[in-house]
Amino acid sequence: MPGSSRLPVSLRDTFNARKSSPKGQLIALNLDVLRNIIFILFLLRWTRRLYYQLKGRGIIGSVADVYISIRRTLYGVFLRLPGVRTKVQTQVTESIMKLEMKLVPSGPGITRTTRLPAEGWSQEQVMKALNDLEGMEHTRWEDGRVSGAVYHGGDELLKLQTEAFGKFTVSNPIHPDVFPGVRKMEAEVVAMVLSLFGAPDGACGVSTSGGTESILMACLSARQKAYHERGVTEPEMILPETAHTAFRKAGEYFKIKVHLVACKAPHYKVHLPSVSRLINPNTILLVGSAPNFPHGIIDDISGLSKIAHKRKLPLHVDCCLGSFLVPLLAKAGFDAEPFDFRLKGVTSISCDTHKYGFAPKGNSTVLYRSDEYRKYQYFISPDWSGGVYASPSIAGSRPGALIAGCWASLVKQGESGYIDACHKIVGGMKKIESAIREKPELSADLKIIGKPLVSVVAFLSNTLDIYDIADGMSDKGWHLNALQSPPAIHIAVTLPVVQVVDKLIEDLVEVTEGVRERERKRISEGKGAKGAVKGDTAALYGVAGSLPNKSVVVDLAKGFLDTLYKA
Ligand SMILES: *Cc1c(COP(=O)(O)O)cnc(C)c1O
Ligand SMILES: *[C@@H]1O[C@H](CO)[C@@H](O)[C@H](O)[C@H]1NC(C)=O
């Protein structure tokens, strides 16, 4: 009996004992058949997995995957060697200490409130403290020095939002009978956003606390739909590698296997044939970005839509960043590509009202082609002792004040306000793009990634360390975003940035020339790359990029999160 030696000893003994009587023989035979069936099922399952792996990633791709995974494991073992481990730990601790010194103010003049004041403070005391907190030294978003982050920041709108908050401070949409106005505003926000995205009859949506929650909900809904309608228990989704990391979060939270598809030069759009190849019976969702965060590139949504429609799969378009810009590109006179519900394969869209919708932070929407998709994100508990409970998304109680702030922003701006903003913002992006493409001081060393159509422009360098340029810009008070694989930086243009685009270009020219000069000197003096003193970005990403196993980066990032909660 081949393989019987694999049975646990106790089981094998019962098995042998039973063989002696005729009845025992029958049982043994049945057990044998059962065992063979299970073995065949097991074999089938793994053959199927292997088949889909090979089909999805190809033989070369699969070998590459195995190679990367072995390198990662071996490097992990190396990191755990006694000598290496202590050294790495010391350096990680040191970096975290440095970070803490930067983020957590300390020294004699600093007061900390780590317990409730025994007696409440006076109104004036609180106001004074709040003013001090607001005035803490920071990167000047007010002067347009930050990429992304603050999308509007205009005084008039800020004041209106604050007033809207004030009127609805106590409200909570979980009680629609108590706060009917909040319910009405929330429904209207979703309807207004739907109308921007070519929504067909029957389209619907919900509002959420931000892009991440919108994306989590879209993934959850796709997973639940596939489970209930197709019995998929090992869900998988296919993402462009540039898709927002919230999809990977959804993968971890909801146990959905994530397949990443390369977005290669020169277009940096998701490679459609690879997407098709990765589809298998476990696939629950395809994803495209309009545009993606790293490079500001809009994937080929028409192509994805065709695949999704043909294979009868949901397709989510992440328009969190594109929000109120992408739907209005054509009206603002810019190049546009189809990306919304008018493409019949698109089944859900996330749109952040708190990005280019200029709503206060903490607001986004997720839209669905029909209730057949939305219903799967609802949570309903009919038999809780606290009563029948139903909530649309992750949160239970929610701030009605934010809904009022969001609604007020949308109706205050109106379509013309958003078209005007689109003009300014996309115009600002194009100004930076053409400077980098056309100014010889920049174009000699910097290269634009793909063909950006919206607000983000990303660039890399084949000749200089792009992170040195990021650090150089930081020294001049700019906060640009560092990107990896490939090393690059991007600028997300916002209304505050529009005001200072010329200054930004001027500084970028100066910084690039400085880095070029340093590089020339370094080479002429024959120093190795290690000779140069590196800034923070260059130090982190320069090292991180070359590591086969990023556990050190994970430790650093964890330290960073811990630091956020140090009083
Ligand atoms: C900002 C962004 C999101 C969501 O981010 P939140 O910070 O959770 O609002 C999702 N996708 C893209 C492309 C984004 O830029
Ligand atoms: C990476 O290294 C860490 C630390 O040595 C280890 O715990 C982890 O398992 C490694 N990761 C992989 C995928 O091998």
Ligand SMILES: *[C@@H]1O[C@H](CO)[C@@H](O)[C@H](O)[C@H]1NC(C)=O
């Ligand atoms: C605004 O934000 C809150 C919480 O962040 C959320 O619960 C609500 O649904 C959002 N409303 C709108 C209209 O986006």
